[in-house]
């Protein structure tokens with residue numbers, strides 16, 4: 001598809017074909033529009049980014065899928081839920097610099113988000129999140145007797161059954177303060193790549 005100099009309509013977002021016409025403000029607005037949609041849209045590819053952390057000791061990089069729970073443009077903050085005993089929490093405590101990688105087949109966009117992560121285990125926000133989660137089918141994810149990654153013995157399924165409200169939960173909120181975003185847009189008319197920082201820098205990169 002050749003669009004010439006016409007604005008390119010990508011899933012309702014009008015982007016100028018000539019990237020030099022896109023301002024920092026326009027690009028960040030478009031990216032955060034997708035990020036804020038994703039937690040509320042089960043079909044949005046950006047709802048399940050890959051979170052990469054630095055493994056402990058000599059384990060090397062650790063990457064896994066998480067569900068994006070919220071995105072706040074005003075503060076450049078993303079959030080996910082996890083079990084506070086999972087290895088990723090110890091890894092973040094040792095090295096809070098992480099990366100989240102998003103890919104959308106529909107948009108043909110990759111977004112690599114470098115962030116500083118914090119594990120929140122007992123704030124009012126965690127209590128409020130648990131109030132919602134404990135009434136859902138996902139409650140069991142945060143109630144297992146043994147921590148995630150624990151080696152199971154035969155017949156041990158390590159999940160607590162019963163009334164979730166009476167059990168100790170291990171829900172933690174992972175808060176990601178975004179520092180840098182690396183956006184790659186694939187197109188037959190030429191790929192585009194840009195680096196954006198939270199403090200207003202926009203650089204166009206060779207894709």
Ligand SMILES: Cc1cc2nc3c(=O)[nH]c(=O)nc-3n(C[C@H](O)[C@H](O)[C@H](O)COP(=O)(O)O)c2cc1C
Nearest residue numbers: 048064065066067080081082083086087088148149
């Ligand atoms: C589609 C999908 C969504 C997932 N969402 C989460 C999540 O939101 N939080 C989480 O801790 N783990 C989630 N997981 C499981 C993680 O990928 C991972 O296996 C688990 O958290 C253990 O990671 P760790 O041992 O590196 O801490 C998800 C897995 C899949 C396949």
